[in-house]
Amino acid sequence: MKSATGLTGSGSRDWYIQRVSAVVLAVYTVVVLGWILCNGGFNYEQWFGFMMTLPMKILSLLAVLSLVAHAWIGMWQVFTDYVTTRQMGPSASGLRIVLTSAVIIAVIAYAIWAIQIFWAN
Template identity: 90%
Template sequence: MKSATGLTGSGSRDWFIQRVSAVVLAVYTVVILGWILLHGGFNYEQWSGFMMTLPMKILSLLSILSLAAHAWIGMWQVFTDYVTTRQMGPSASGLRLVLTSAVIIAVFVFVIWGIQIFWAN
């Protein structure tokens, strides 16, 4: 049987993950913007010192994973809603496979790259 959703197999779980990931991304944005506003005229050493603290590494990792989940669920929904045989004919399933594969590869590379940036030191 085909999965009804793209990530968890449940539309309500995907909805919940997307909402939680949006909250994590909003918190991350507020923290980053707050630090920038409080430390105007900062240099690389100050920025690096802030970003490489353990709390920011953890928050950054959570944000990277949240962005990946959020993007995957969103793109899966777009592809299943708009790349259909009803709208595009028989070539839609092949196009959807190519688009989905490209998103999976891009999200995977993004997550690995993000982890490497924050945790390779």
């Protein structure tokens, strides 16, 4: 019998995705902070010009997708570890469904919003 896991149906694949997504987010942070440090006193036009280049659009898309995967896996793990009937009683199953649904809706909404910001112009 296959057990339900966070994203991929496999705990080891989820672990791998979370680590890869953390690396993508770290690279994105270094690139953005590096640009800010190298371009002190920049204005909106310079920032817009930097963020709307094709490489930054692609890196931003990867960062958003990585954030969605990382957040979903992490929150799923928190919910399955701490929202249990053993700790909270019979209401835990319903609460876990509500919390899980809220996270799914939030990460999908944030992903759509971020993709729209970077690719809708």
